[in-house]
Amino acid sequence: MASRRITQETFDTVVQENMIEFEMEPEEALSEAIQQFESQGVDLINVVKVVQNRAAEASNQKHNVLQALEALQKALDLLALDEMGDHLTNFTEQCSLNFAHRHLAAEKSAYPTVLATCRQLMSDPPSLLKGVQALSALLDGQPDLLDPEGQRLLLEILKHHRDHTALNVTAIRAVRHSCLKHEQNRQELVQGGVLALLTGAIVNHGAQADVVKEAGSALRVMTYDDDIRVPFGRAHDHAKLIVMEHDGLRIVIEAAKAFTDNPSVLSELCCTLSRLAVRNEFCQDIVDLGGLNFMVALLADCIDHRELVKQVLGAFRAIAGNDEVKDAIINAGGTDLIVLAMNRHMGSPQICEQGCAALGMFALxxxxxxxxxxxxxxxxxxxxxxxxxxxxxxxxxxxxxxxxxxxxxxxxxxxxxxxxxxxxxxxxxxxxxxxxxxxxxxxxxDLGCKVELHELWTGQKGGISH
CATH class of the missing domain: 1.10.220 (Annexin V; domain 1)
Structure with missing residues (x-):
């Protein structure tokens, strides 16, 4: 598996050498450089793979994302607030192209520049929105960039601009990007009060699909244990906090009822419910709050929508950890619906997996x-x-x-x-x-078939025997 990395400058130099010394056409020179490095086991995920033409090279012209960053930095230095919006939009577009553009920008100190720009624009919501969009794009795949000042900024925006729909969506997306695969950011943002802000956003913007979907997704990320750098995370604790201190189950279920015609939002919310069903009583609470009946009706009405079906089956699997809930799902006709869904979507391995898993939980x-x-x-x-x-x-x-x-x-x-x-x-x-x-x-x-079972340990001195 590729593990070595190179700098952007090294890659660009090789492309230029291919063009000048070997007289290759630009696209051929680019392709040759990519093939050369990959054959050496170099991971090029952090490299912008575009050709800097000879004229640009001769004039030391930078990649587009760095040009956009440089223009933003100049506007910041001059406090030219009226110019910042266009530069932020251009920078966001470049960062949204792929990870390599974001990585290159981060290497050239884009994070402090964007953060400082956002600070300058705090009193101007339309311009601030462009700043937070740039910050969110930059953090995508680079959660290590977020520092305590950035955390405070995001929390402040969610507190002071709670009625601004677009700002809520973008700030919450930035929170989500900063918490994926980053346990420290999760814990510090939770300590800073982000859970109340996320659940509050769902309540305040209950009719806004973008806010509800983004906030539901961010809540779910707070329950992940995906940072390999830490031996123990607080995923379970965060799930309990969302449910017990912030009324998360009721808020998510009530929010879902407002979007019966929006499978995309419903998929997110069902997936979030699955992540919150971490205790026996929480599974029962989902039933008592009407979540089970809602999901059964949802499965029946939206059985052709593959992604939603997968998430509902996953939710059934999660809440069936409670023995009484198993019976409730069976009595509500869940078995027939699951079999029907599997038959309808037999080509989907994810639905087959979740369907078998849910039925397996019911049978246990x-x-x-x-x-x-x-x-x-x-x-x-x-x-x-x-x-x-x-x-x-x-x-x-x-x-x-x-x-x-x-x-x-x-x-x-x-x-x-x-x-x-x-x-x-x-x-x-x-x-x-x-x-x-x-x-x-x-x-x-258990089916009574002949099977060869190996006794891994006989209880005798001498270690494990095969």
Missing amino acids: RKPENCSVIMEGGGALMALQAMKTHPAEVHVQKQACMLLRNLVARNPAFSQLILEMGAEMLILQAKTTHQDCEDLAKAALR
Whole structure:
């Protein structure tokens, strides 16, 4: 896997050498440079891959993103507030092209420049909006840039401009960009009160799809544990704070009811609910607040919308961690809808995975639910998913788990499932995917099939034996 990096200057120099010394055309010189570095194991994700023509090179002309940054810096130095807006818009457009442009700008001190510009524009919301858009674009993929001053700025904007829809959307997006894969930013922003501001934005702008969608997504990011640099995050604690101190479940569910005709917003909010269902009582709260009935109706009405179906199934899977909620979903007709959704979207490995996982949760420790799932065609649909997606390890694992749970306390179902061709498909999953081996063996064992089980430890001195 590529891991080495080079500077923008090194890359540009090689492209120019190809053009001058080897007389290549610009596009050929660019392609040759890319191929040369990639063959050496260099990761070019941080490099702007465009040709600086000979005239530009001779006059030391900079890349467009750096020209935009330089113009912004000059306007800032002169406090030319009326000029800053256009320069910010140009800079944002350049940063939005790809990560390499953002990275190059950051290397040339774009962050303090943009931050200082935003400070100058605090009393002018339309211009400030352009500044925050530039800051959000710059932070995308570069959360390390945000410092305490930047955190204070974002929190201040959300507090003092809470009625400004566009500013809320953009500031919340900047918060989200700064918290992805960055535990320290998450914790410090939470300590600064960002959770109240995010839930408050959903309440204050309940009819504005952009605000609700962005705030729901940002709340979800606060529950992530995706920063590999820290051994332990506070994802669970943040989820509890959102629910217990900021009434997050009710706010999200009520917000969803205002967007029954907007699958994009509903997908975000269902996904956020899944991240908040971290305790047994929270799962029950979602039912008590009307969230389950809403999602069941949503699945029935929007069953053709693939992304929304996936998120609703994921939410069912999450709240089914509560045994009483499992029964509630079954009684609400959830099984039939899941089977119908899987059949409708059999080509989607994500829906097959989430569908099998949800049914597997319903079946766990619930023999009576297993009967409903079998009668509804759940086992047959799981096996069809295994046939359709043999290369998708997550589909195979969740299907094996479902089949095992169906027969663990209902051995009478074993023969029916085997007659559907389960043994061959499970053996194929076991052979194809090493990560699926343990689950496949457990499913085969509980189905009554012959399976070779290795005793990993015999209890005797001498360590693990195979």
